[in-house]
Amino acid sequence: MTYARIEIAPSILASNFSRLGDEIRLVEEGGADVIHVDVMDGHFVPNISIGSPVVEALRKATRLPLDVHLMIENPEEYIEEFVRAGADRVLVHQEATAHLDRALTMIRELGAQAGAVINPATPVPMLADVLGKVDTVLVMSVNPGFGGQKFIPNAIEKIRQLNQWRERYNGAFRIQVDGGVDLQNAAELVVTGANTLVAGTSVFHTPDPAGAVRQIRRVASEALSQKV
Numbered sequence: 001m002t003y004a005r006i007e008i009a010p011s012i013l014a015s016n017f018s019r020l021g022d023e024i025r026l027v028e029e030g031g032a033d034v035i036h037v038d039v040m041d042g043h044f045v046p047n048i049s050i051g052s053p054v055v056e057a058l059r060k061a062t063r064l065p066l067d068v069h070l071m072i073e074n075p076e077e078y079i080e081e082f083v084r085a086g087a088d089r090v091l092v093h094q095e096a097t098a099h100l101d102r103a104l105t106m107i108r109e110l111g112a113q114a115g116a117v118i119n120p121a122t123p124v125p126m127l128a129d130v131l132g133k134v135d136t137v138l139v140m141s142v143n144p145g146f147g148g149q150k151f152i153p154n155a156i157e158k159i160r161q162l163n164q165w166r167e168r169y170n171g172a173f174r175i176q177v178d179g180g181v182d183l184q185n186a187a188e189l190v191v192t193g194a195n196t197l198v199a200g201t202s203v204f205h206t207p208d209p210a211g212a213v214r215q216i217r218r219v220a221s222e223a224l225s226q227k228v
Helices: 017-029 052-061 079-085 100-109 124-133 154-168 186-192 209-227
Strands: 007-010 035-040 066-071 089-093 113-118 136-140 174-178 196-199
Touching: 007 174, 007 209, 017 052, 017 209, 035 052, 052 066, 052 079, 066 079, 066 113, 079 089, 079 100, 089 100, 089 136, 100 113, 100 124, 113 124, 124 154, 136 154, 154 174, 154 186, 186 196, 186 209, 196 209
Parallel strands: 007 196, 035 066, 066 089, 089 113, 113 136, 136 174, 174 196
Antiparallel strands: 007 035
16 A cells, blocks of 8 residues: 655654744744654653643644653553544554553554554564554664654665565555654655655754755655655
8 A cells, every 4th residue: 555645743842832822833844744643651761751631731832733642651550541632543552551452452443543653673573463553663763752863774775675574565654764864865765665755853953954855855855656
């Protein structure tokens, strides 16, 4: 299955939280498709970020889908809270729960889109039994917890493998990549099979976040059109 449009999902982890509303308006002006929201608990990853109240505030600040990435232990305990706060998509780590199937089912039953996430050291086959229950598979191309890290190249092979599985079994899930995404690798990522590019530092740590979103989309779209 192919997707005609590449999604650009700016990650607010890299934004200036003191002017978050303005930052979101800038990326909206640039044509962002999704707002990516990293939730960290200081246990599953070595950092603490935001909780459901911020998601609720974001829901009032934008009409774009909220892509809520739960980098937390025991995600099943918090899924309903984040969906009720306004999450359109909830992504949970394979490594964070012993019951990934249950977590994905819960997300869908609550009316949100479900996503499974794998860390750089987790092989793609760990998701084999849940690919029929996901709307998104997120490939982490950095070790989660902090923004601004360098892209880990083995993510490319994971995206390629997921794309092959999707084509072979007529899967309907999007392939998302998060970590170190920028103008230098956007083309290769979409040609390999990625559909959603999460970009934090390469968008918000620039003088023109709106322009950065446009540039990443242009590079990705041109690469995809040349492939076709």
